[in-house]
Amino acid sequence: MADNTNTMIDPKIFQYLQAHAEEQTEVGDKLTQIITGFNRHISTAQGHLSRIHATPLQKLGPLLSQVESEGIKPAIESIGELNKFASNYPYYKYNFRWRSAVQNLIYVMLITAWLGGLSSESKPGELGRLLRIEEIGEILKVPVNLEDRDAFHITIEEYILALTDLTDELSRLAMNSVTMGNIDLTVRISQFIKDLFAGFQLLNLKNDIVRKRIDAVKYHVKKVEDVIYDLSLRNLIPKAAEQV
Template sequence: MASDGPSNAIDPSIFEYLKAHGEEELQVGDRLHQLTSALNRQVSVCQGLLSRIHSTPSSKLPPLLKQVEDDGIKPEIDTVGELAQFASQYPYYKYNGRWSRTVQSVVGTILLTAWLGGLGTDSNPGEIGRLLTIEEVGEILRVPTNLKDGDAFHITIEEYILALTDITEELSRLAMNSVTLGDVDLTVRISGFIKDLFAGFQLLNLKNDIVRKRVDAVKYHVKKVEDVIYDLSLRNLISKPEPSS
């Protein structure tokens, strides 16, 4: 006689659900990989163009920066827009690790280009030494910044700070190469900027280990440039301020 007790059969809808969601995650992952791969290629182009700053006097930077904007940053902006539109359909903190490092590099190219005098507007013409805020970076990329609620794609404070540490390393290298190019004034300007930036970092309460370590490393960039300035001072290549009467 058949038992009337409860069946031990598992509801097949459970596995149908798992299969459907597993396939969706694969599709999302594949699309994010496509977008970040395209963005990484554009970052490489941008960084390759920016590497020419080390052999270009500051007086001849404008044409180079225009090329950086047209061939590097504009494609980055377009792809970040595609990434933002797609990623905002899904939980931000589930997938943001897939693009965060790449976006940090994008922000770094924008910050460096602007600091060198690029990305100017009619109301705010480009000039050497201009540090964009995170909000200004967001406006250039046409994406939100530092969202506290919601799953929409955005630029985070962490990505911005890490990008700043990236450009201090690049600028410390430029400080030395500018001496070779006879552009001592640019070296002095870089020195002041990096020291001010590092002083600003000391005001932050950094809890993320990666960010804290990267910020701590900035002091070595400061030291490297200070050594260059010291050597220039010994050789009397830096004009000293006149004593006040």
């Protein structure tokens, strides 16, 4: 009778594969749990921010406070949990799972700061403030643009993509500001996104997705320029606004 215990393949190979397959499943399940809560907080913040298009500028304070307390603050706790857990595993193996959520959170923070929220100690409530990527990292308490170790971090690509989301939303706000009678805000937005687009032109980017999103910013610029042109024809832009 033949001895079936003698095989040409070491059973440990399959034991190793099974163990790693189970580990990946467990990691995936935990990430799904964290990111689901993370996205819920971001959706709450975005829901509140959707009201900026029908809220006068002088009444934005309470709305932005609500965005921060009910959306951004809980999201910071979630990203802290994600940072702690994901840093135990290769970053580029799993980062596709949270990339969109992180980008959305950065966008929420950018527009909140631009409208006067997330105030710094030096310039509280400043309209038109652009958060740098380092400031994003400080607020979220996570590293940015890591190159010396394999751990969770905020990437430059995520930040740039969030900036393109910001220009898209501000171009929409510029149009709605006219209907609310706040032409000064429309002019300020026009200057800001033009300056931002000019800055984008200095970048030498190799990521196709980022390049395409930056190319789309010119349409956001044109949309607002058309509004400004229409207002100018009607002599509706105050002299003070023109100087901005």
